[in-house]
Amino acid sequence: MSRKLVIDPVTRIEGHGKVIIQLDDNNKVTDAKLLVVEFRGFEKFIQGHPYWEAPMLLQRICGICFVSHHLCGAKVLDDMVGVGYSTHNLITPTAEKMRRLGHYAQQLQSHATAYFYCIVPEMMMGMDAAPEMRNVLGLATANPALVKRVVMLRKWGQELIQAVLGKRMHGISSIPGGVNNNLTAEVRDRFINGDATIPSMAQMLEYAMEGLDLFYDFHEKNRAMVDSFGDAPALDMCLVDDNGDVDYYHGKMRIIDNDKNIVRELDYHDYLSHFSEATEEWSYMKFPFLKELGREKGSVRVGPLARVNVTKSYSTPLAQAALEKFHAYNKGKSSNKALHTNWARAIEIIHSAELISALLSDPDLQKDQLVVTATEAMWTGEGVGVVEAPRGTLLHHYRANKEGNITFANLVVATTQNNQVINRTVRSVAQDYLGGKAEITEGMMNAIEVGIRAFDPCLSCATHALGDMPLEVTLLDAKGNQLDERRK
């Protein structure tokens, strides 16, 4: 009798998803899917609102990567009022650097959450460890000093976000054509030197380096597993500058194959003419792909692993050294290995910290040229914004009528870009860990989740009322009859 295994919802990722693994009579995996069952509807919700509200409202999609949504929306508004990249009337250096500072701070704290909260406990305790141990509390018991440093790392990042964007969450600093504040020298010095409540910049760099060391240690002890787990081939995509190096705020979209040949390089304003989206009746989440190559060959991976695969170098020394090691280990090819995403994330934590450090020393942050004022004649009424969010390439596209009210909004979030490759990863892990087995253990179930969590997917920024975050595991037969169910 064939069997169907359901993991619902997947724990420790943003929002809710459901995994269904179809087994045949011999317990061989015949199919595996990640289903996204929640529909947010933000694209409809925003229609009719004044255009300038979009970056404020759409960042509410997410409680983790809200800065990315805010900045992506701000870039769209720049275009709409006639001072964006589509018009070549650019915002001031101070405005762009303030946005970048907030962006890097968010990447630091978002990656720190995903890495230290979800991934490091699993690396240190093992995928087969009891669930009550392989979590941050198990880690806090085993190494409270490490968790305290992580708490302070997150706090530092959050406070910097608050200083730059005006609020700890869902900031208000970016406006059409610029920003509404700079960074005073006094505030800057607090983040460089630290005080009684936050660590110094130098300490942040130490903490960031510690994260990479944890990965190296884990890799050393589990090389075969790390280098084979969740192998899911795909193209890699991210924004790059003129040198071919990743740029988290602006650049061309570069897409490479596994040999690092450039498959496509495009202005993101032309995204729609290059990409199409497939749909499946079993998921609300679409499957973007390059039109010319089709879905099978044209699906892309975005996020830390894609960026580390694509970028040729980094501008900062510690991250550059780590990148060289990563590139050498993978022999100049792109890595398709799910757990190498955690390696890439650890490198990006360091790179983010170094980028912040460099920006904090930039006197442009104290200058007063914050906004380029647009005239009515410059109004275009349409814009596209793309940034590299922590989870990958994020696109916003709005149109507004002559009254300035939104008539159209399209959001392509990183997790949607990764939809195909996440499904490939789930299938790969299921085949390796579940195929041919007579019993499904907790460790096997967790392996599926580890594969998904490597992408740090944000399936929805759902409600989080008390008492509503269970893990349910349901085993169904071919006819949909429930064979077993577990809940934790």
Added chain:
Amino acid sequence: MNAASNLTLDYFDNDASLIYGIGNIGRQDDGLGWEFIDCLETVSACTKAEKVKFYQLNLEDADLISYRQRVLFVDASKDSTVDSFRLYKAEPKMDVSFTSHAMSIETIMAICWQCFGKIPEVYVLAIRGYEWELQLGLTTPARHNLSLAVSHMSPLATIE
């Protein structure tokens, strides 16, 4: 769960206390935690305590509460056994049902203890909500529950 049904806001009306509203006002009744804080500010209740409003708990909240003697968390509840609201004292717990999207109050307390070697007295005001769609504003029954909770916690305060 330790009931604390006789507690009022007077207990938190000092500068060593924190009142923490959790929620998302864009998701109907998920905004109950924030609305509670707004009510307190509207009627100038519990003015000495610090009040904060965030979407979700996160690791750094272990640090935030470590400086306090008393903390009141206010959140929406989907628990059908909560009639209108429930006030209880929370205890640190090695909670294994958490997600990165929503760390539990008990988890934050446990991390606070593990990392900082101290822990405040923590209470939870769970207010029953019913609808969680993408929409601004509380439902009528949730607003009624909020009113009951505010009246209970601050007998001299009423909301419309």
